Amino acid sequence: MTFSADQRANIDRYWSTIESSAEIGKGRTGGLSRLTLTDDDRRMRDLFVNWCREAGLSVEIDELGNIFGRREGRDPTLAPVMIGSHLDTQINGGRFDGIAGVLAGLEVVRSLNDCGHVTKRPIVIVDWTNEEGARFSPPMVASGCFVGAYEVDWVKQLVSDDGARFGDELHRIGYDGHKPCKAGDIDAYFELHIEQGPILDLEKRDVGVVTGGYPSYGMRVRFNGRTAHTGPTPMDLRHNALIAGARWLTAVDDIGWDFAVGDGKATGARLAAWPNKPGILSDTAQAICDVRHPDPATARVMAEKMRRAVFESAARAGCEAEIEDEWFWGGDIFDGEMVGQIRAEAKRMNYNWRDIQSQAGHDAYFLARHCPTAMIFTPCKGGITHNNEESCDPSDLAPGLNVLLHSVVARADR
Amino acid sequence: MTFSADQRANIDRYWSTIESSAEIGKGRTGGLSRLTLTDDDRRMRDLFVNWCREAGLSVEIDELGNIFGRREGRDPTLAPVMIGSHLDTQINGGRFDGIAGVLAGLEVVRSLNDCGHVTKRPIVIVDWTNEEGARFSPPMVASGCFVGAYEVDWVKQLVSDDGARFGDELHRIGYDGHKPCKAGDIDAYFELHIEQGPILDLEKRDVGVVTGGYPSYGMRVRFNGRTAHTGPTPMDLRHNALIAGARWLTAVDDIGWDFAVGDGKATGARLAAWPNKPGILSDTAQAICDVRHPDPATARVMAEKMRRAVFESAARAGCEAEIEDEWFWGGDIFDGEMVGQIRAEAKRMNYNWRDIQSQAGHDAYFLARHCPTAMIFTPCKGGITHNNEESCDPSDLAPGLNVLLHSVVARADR
The missing domain is CATH 3.40.630.10 (Zn peptidases)
Structure with a gap:
């Protein structure tokens, strides 16, 4: 054989x-x-x-x-x-x-x-x-x-x-x-x-030929505040890192909705505050968010808005923000010859295929x-x-x- | 002796x-x-x-x-x-x-x-x-x-x-x-x-005679969503419990600022989501917030806004909300005769005292x-x-x- x-x-x-x-x-x-x-x-x-x-x-x-x-x-x-x-x-x-x-x-x-x-x-x-x-x-x-x-x-x-x-x-x-x-x-x-993602299943396709990935920008941010009692501390003397984080996640979610029509997405994935307990304002919070959009220029705009929201959210909560890590991936990164060959094999075997971008x-x-x-x-x-x-x-x-x-x-x- | x-x-x-x-x-x-x-x-x-x-x-x-x-x-x-x-x-x-x-x-x-x-x-x-x-x-x-x-x-x-x-x-x-x-x-x-709180220290008082407490309303809420990938899931198909929580904390913080002039306070004290990890939308989140105001009627208004924000925040994030626990304390609760006696002792001993409300x-x-x-x-x-x-x-x-x-x-x- x-x-x-x-x-x-x-x-x-x-x-x-x-x-x-x-x-x-x-x-x-x-x-x-x-x-x-x-x-x-x-x-x-x-x-x-x-x-x-x-x-x-x-x-x-x-x-x-x-x-x-x-x-x-x-x-x-x-x-x-x-x-x-x-x-x-x-x-x-x-x-x-x-x-x-x-x-x-x-x-x-x-x-x-x-x-x-x-x-x-x-x-x-x-x-x-x-x-x-x-x-x-x-x-x-x-x-x-x-x-x-x-x-x-x-x-x-x-x-x-x-x-x-x-x-x-x-x-x-x-x-x-x-x-x-x-x-x-x-x-x-x-x-x-x-x-x-739902596209291949919805369209009853057998195979997706991946041409590239949605440009995606992510960042991990630390918000630094100060613990205090939740009761007597006046609003303008608060430095609640949890609120800085919650405001950032909310702002990033809003960015996602603003660009949803063009298939943009924005995610608040993580918010971990300390002490994060009733009765006390939080000292620190770590948060992770990302944005994605099929169009590279729009993805960059979303990323810029996400970045601006870090500092606006921190300021609104009387906290400091520090971007601990940032990443980018996606774009038109796959090899044209290989993509062409995958497409050709899918055609030859009579599969119902389509080009697709990874998200x-x-x-x-x-x-x-x-x-x-x-x-x-x-x-x-x-x-x-x-x-x-x-x-x-x-x-x-x-x-x-x-x-x-x-x-x-x-x-x-x- | x-x-x-x-x-x-x-x-x-x-x-x-x-x-x-x-x-x-x-x-x-x-x-x-x-x-x-x-x-x-x-x-x-x-x-x-x-x-x-x-x-x-x-x-x-x-x-x-x-x-x-x-x-x-x-x-x-x-x-x-x-x-x-x-x-x-x-x-x-x-x-x-x-x-x-x-x-x-x-x-x-x-x-x-x-x-x-x-x-x-x-x-x-x-x-x-x-x-x-x-x-x-x-x-x-x-x-x-x-x-x-x-x-x-x-x-x-x-x-x-x-x-x-x-x-x-x-x-x-x-x-x-x-x-x-x-x-x-x-x-x-x-x-x-x-x-x-800062009042006695600021005013160089020796003693505060507590006449009552700021009416305070608190609640613990569970938001129920559904895990999914942060990338491909379209905004309108998301059920990110972390975002429901972040939106609630942000809304409650806004209530605090709206009533800050009259010495109102609102606190997002806790937000704990699961899995709360990069790459995944969160299934559940537990959050604790409270509001306080020296005027009982205004405190009630703030509490009502906090409650409405629970369900608005959940709906905005495609999640369900469940109020797990609620509490109230404060008001004009202390005994007039005892308060009078404490005041009299402070006077008699020539301390610089004032009436005060607990927050x-x-x-x-x-x-x-x-x-x-x-x-x-x-x-x-x-x-x-x-x-x-x-x-x-x-x-x-x-x-x-x-x-x-x-x-x-x-x-x-x-």
């Missing part, structure tokens, strides 16, 4: 692999709560490493716990084709977000094993650490570090809400590898992901800074995600998986 | 007792973080019980951990005069709030012991459990239960942020006493307290529902409180302490 244009991935095997993953770190009914660098994350990693070895891959772990499984090519000196995503989830996450992408990489390898086809270039499948940023903010630090956007030491000193250090937790679960977290030559990076952040955004990169989206029910109700059928995933398989092989054989 | 009009409390002894208390449960520099029913609270209680016994008092603990130290009167059948306040603090609290009042009661007893004066009525000094409400919301539950405003079982099932049950913690620290938490006949209840909640508010009640305020630096910078000198406390001593004896001897 050789690899032919009619070859299809084994969707049953792929599905049962996803189901095995969904047994580890169960959250609310149907969902997963598999935060990065927890015991559940370790169990999932162990299982994934096993699967890789069973598939004949050589496994390497880098300094930030990224797991690489390499299938050698006919010419090992050539830059590999890489397929990746993440196995960690949100605290109230689903069983497909990220996971579907990593395990699609595994299924590509298994399918090639089935037919004994060895590609010209090596194929490397990757699990990126902490894509979600749900335990250690910001998200996508490990793929970011891989392409030089962050320093290893900076990532290792990140502290979670529960007071744990990234580096300590990585060591604790035994995934602080020796390989430097630094990208070498990569021929192409592919990432399959559920859409996390969420992905590791692929960072990889695109380093090498030709593209993404393939699969539908998910109602676009619901970061929720235990996130749901796909095998038939939602099979077309994207087959497009991935053929796109990867075409790239790896050239 | 007998008790005479010239008798004064021993301010040095009182001060050193306050300093001993300030060694237990230290918070940030200078302050205390002695949350109710913690190990530090137990250590403070043990010390207080010791002090009571050394002063010859018989000690009883009731079902909610309220500690009563009784000095018998010449006629033990008469209703006692009671002096109380609380030994717990805010998480970032000071060393005087509440503590000055309980230990003033102790100093009254010690001063009477010094001169061997036995009053006609018994004198009972009290430490009320969980006045602050900083660990178990709402505040003042144990004095509230004492006068029949709450049920013992309801109080015992309150759960703290750290997941502990009130009843379990009470048992753990060994202060679940056998005495029913139910007020008997009480002739009068006195409470000395630092002002927790904070106090156990005395609940006691006033049951028996004649009055409060004495002492100045504190800049009115700063619920802050580690809360500060008093012995000279700030001595006048109030002496007024308390003579007012109590006058009452207990009649």
Whole structure:
């Protein structure tokens, strides 16, 4: 059996692999709560490493716990084709977000094993650490570090809400590898992901060909105030950091509504104040917001308004504000040739496809800074995600998986 | 030596007792973080019980951990005069709030012991459990239960942020006493307290004669939304409970500013959302706000606006709102005769005094529902409180302490 244009991935095997993953770190009914660098994350990693070895891959772990499984090519000196995503989830996450992408990489390898086809270039499948940023903010630090956007030491000193250090937790679960977290030559990076939006499902599309991402700006802000009694302290002598934060989140939400018609979005995602208790005004508050818009210029306008609102909100509450971290991702970042090839494979297999922009952040955004990169989206029910109700059928995933398989092989054989 | 009009409390002894208390449960520099029913609270209680016994008092603990130290009167059948306040603090609290009042009661007893004066009525000094409400919301539950405003079982099932049950913690620290938490006949209840506002300090007054409290309305609200991804979810499909909460806190703060000229205040004190993480919209949020105004009718208007804002904020964020708890305190509640007597003692001792309204909640508010009640305020630096910078000198406390001593004896001897 050789690899032919009619070859299809084994969707049953792929599905049962996803189901095995969904047994580890169960959250609310149907969902997963598999935060990065927890015991559940370790169990999932162990299982994934096993699967890789069973598939004949050589496994390497880098300094930030990224797991690489390499299938050698006919010419090992050539830059590999890489397929990746993440196995960690949100605290109230689903069983497909990220996971579907990593395990699609595994299924590509298994399918090639089935037919004994060895590609010209090596194929490397990757699990990126902490894509979600749900335990250690910001998200996508490990793929970011891989392409030089962050320093290893900076990532290792990140502290979670529960007071744990990234580096300590990585060591604790035994995934602080020796390989430097630094990208070498990569021929192409592919990432399959559920859409996390409603468009493909609504339009009954089989596959989304991702042309880029909504330009997205985010920031983490600290508001500094001063504790005082809630009763006697006059309004104009208050420095309630909680109110500074609440005002900022409200202002950012207003920005979202102002630009909603053009599909702009703005999110107040986090507000954590201290002491945050009845009877006392809060000393400090940390808040995280972001804005997104398909049009880059409009996204910039929204970001500027979000930034101005930081200082207006702080001033209104008699507090100081400090922008602790800022990020940007998205735009027209994917490789035209790869996107064209994905489109061609979808057409050839008679799938109902469309071009689409990603609205969420992905590791692929960072990889695109380093090498030709593209993404393939699969539908998910109602676009619901970061929720235990996130749901796909095998038939939602099979077309994207087959497009991935053929796109990867075409790239790896050239 | 007998008790005479010239008798004064021993301010040095009182001060050193306050300093001993300030060694237990230290918070940030200078302050205390002695949350109710913690190990530090137990250590403070043990010390207080010791002090009571050394002063010859018989000690009883009731079902909610309220500690009563009784000095018998010449006629033990008469209703006692009671002096109380609380030994717990805010998480970032000071060393005087509440503590000055309980230990003033102790100093009254010690001063009477010094001169061997036995009053006609018994004198009972009290430490009320969980006045602050900083660990178990709402505040003042144990004095509230004492006068029949709450049920013992309801109080015992309150759960703290750290997941502990009130009843379990009470048992753990060994202060679940056998005495029913139910007020008997009480002739009068006195409470000395630092002002927790700037007026006495600004006007260089020695003593505040408290005539009542700012009518205060508070509520605890739960907002219910639904998790989803912060990226692709369109604004009008969002149910971000964190935004519902942020909008409510912002609206309540606006109410405070609208009524600030008449000395109205409105506070967003707490907002705790889940998951409250970047990348995900929050499922639930709990928020606590209150409003206060010296004029009862205006306070009611503010409360009504606060209530309306609950549902407007929830609707704006696509969430449901549920008012979990509501409270009211304050008004013109103190006993005219007792207030007159406190005023007369302050005059007689040539202190620079003024009438004043309390803006904070106090156990005395609940006691006033049951028996004649009055409060004495002492100045504190800049009115700063619920802050580690809360500060008093012995000279700030001595006048109030002496007024308390003579007012109590006058009452207990009649």
